[in-house]
Amino acid sequence: MITEVATIRVKPGVQATFEAAVGKAEAVFRRAPGCLGLVLTRCLEDPERYDLLIRWQTLEDHTVGFRGSPLFAEWRALVSGHFAEPPVVKHFANVFAPVEF
């Protein structure tokens, strides 16, 4: 299991429509093989920045499977009009299991 972190900067003022678009995009990711879930987060220090965290069974489920499928175009069609610049995407693996207090 890995977590994709897409750092997305939106144009000023489009936050509400961007967030609604990501809400619609949930149905796209739901159909993506190996996609385990997602959460959209907004940066408190920067009102135009979002980090979209998407969990994948494997890295290749994202970088090969999703990016090489029509689902990627569906995702981009929903959201890319809101982008101020191309998103920066990185992937992370948990070093330890998450701890809850």
Added chain:
Amino acid sequence: MITEVATIRVKPGVQATFEAAVGKAEAVFRRAPGCLGLVLTRCLEDPERYDLLIRWQTLEDHTVGFRGSPLFAEWRALVSGHFAEPPVVKHFANVFAPVEF
């Protein structure tokens, strides 16, 4: 509830000791009022980069409570020797509840 994301770059080669130090630091965060949990993640694209995600009841539980307490010095004593540079810290709020597929 907010998520602190501390992006930490470590000196080359110290990953194992840094990870062990964060494991010990769990006990520090466990004692921090308002700290709900944490997970250490490593960046697949960059072997010296970690993102440490820490959940707090409120932003101030971190920025005022933790940073103003002796626990912060305990945390830094465990880990700062591994830093290549000062960590970059941002805070995020969920726009929607996380979705699981």
